[in-house]
Amino acid sequence: MKYARVYADDVKVGDELPPLVKGPIQQIQLTRYAGASGDFNPIHQDDEFARAAGMGGVFAHGMLSMGFVGQLVTDWAGPGQVRKLGVRFAGLVRLKDTITCRGRVLAKSSNDDVHLVDLEVWAENQKGDKVVTGKATVTLPTRD
Amino acid sequence: MPIQLNKALVGREFPPFVVTIERGKIKEFARAIGDANPLYLDDRVGQASEWGDIIAPPTFMTTFREAGGDGADFLRELGTDISRLLHGEQEFELHRPLKPGDTLLCRSRILDIYEKTGRSGPMGMVLRETVAADKTGEIVGTMRHITVVRL
Numbered sequence: 001m002k003y004a005r006v007y008a009d010d011v012k013v014g015d016e017l018p019p020l021v022k023g024p025i026q027q028i029q030l031t032r033y034a035g036a037s038g039d040f041n042p043i044h045q046d047d048e049f050a051r052a053a054g055m056g057g058v059f060a061h062g063m064l065s066m067g068f069v070g071q072l073v074t075d076w077a078g079p080g081q082v083r084k085l086g087v088r089f090a091g092l093v094r095l096k097d098t099i100t101c102r103g104r105v106l107a108k109s110s111n112d113d114v115h116l117v118d119l120e121v122w123a124e125n126q127k128g129d130k131v132v133t134g135k136a137t138v139t140l141p142t143r144d
Numbered sequence: 145m146p147i148q149l150n151k152a153l154v155g156r157e158f159p160p161f162v163v164t165i166e167r168g169k170i171k172e173f174a175r176a177i178g179d180a181n182p183l184y185l186d187d188r189v190g191q192a193s194e195w196g197d198i199i200a201p202p203t204f205m206t207t208f209r210e211a212g213g214d215g216a217d218f219l220r221e222l223g224t225d226i227s228r229l230l231h232g233e234q235e236f237e238l239h240r241p242l243k244p245g246d247t248l249l250c251r252s253r254i255l256d257i258y259e260k261t262g263r264s265g266p267m268g269m270v271l272r273e274t275v276a277a278d279k280t281g282e283i284v285g286t287m288r289h290i291t292v293v294r295l
């Protein structure tokens with residue numbers, strides 16, 4: 001199922017994307033993401049700093065969780081098919097959290113030869129709390 | 145008395161900056177997310193693909209930052225500091241995938257600053273947009289993000 005090619009013909013409104021499970025989140029991944037993204041906010045690295053800032057300890061970059069949601073979409077639709085991805089960060093992701101990304105098809109449309117599929121996407125932690133909610137639009141090929 | 149954000153910064157345009165997308169940076173970014181998709185990591189798979197090269201994950205534009213700028217000056221002018229920031233919302237619009245060697249001119253500006261009361265009290269919201277265009281001037285990607293300032 002990984003990296004499957006999806007065709008617009010086969011997609012129906014209400015279809016669910018195969019869930020993507022990421023984590024448990026470890027400090028080293030936050031450090032790695034800081035280096036890769038350039039976001040060195042110490043609130044994701046330094047527990048003392050995060051506590052002093054009133055956050056109760058370090059938490060993950062929202063953009064890391066958005067990256068997971070991006071992977072949910074690209075594992076299904078293929079990389080390069082994403083036209084739009086927008087999210088709201090609804091809750092903090094903590095160390096040791098396991099994040100499950102999910103999505104479903106909201107709508108399909110076509111103009112000329114471009115076939116667009118709108119998705120509802122979200123990510124939740126091991127307690128079922130939503131940490132990211134959002135929408136994506138992908139373009140899909142047809143079988144012919 | 146909660147801190148006041150400097151709303152005079154609405155409409156502020158930052159100096160344009162140029163980003164050249166590096167092959168290694170794409171791979172580093174994909175690996176940091178834990179996404180082993182070969183279209184991000186394997187040059188041969190990229191060359192054989194419809195894109196002719198590896199491409200960047202959809203959130204890669206988040207790495208576009210002014211060289212050397214950590215934003216501390218802007219935060220001071222806004223009336224806050226990094227310890228009070230949270231990421232509220234983020235959006236990417238992509239017209240095509242980004243590839244190694246793409247040289248993009250990025251223009252960033254503040255679209256809005258407003259206040260809101262959240263679960264944990266008063267919050268300032270700062271909406272910023274960055275538009276990236278290629279050498280022909282064609283827009284290849286736009287990102288908008290809302291930074292939340294805990295007031």
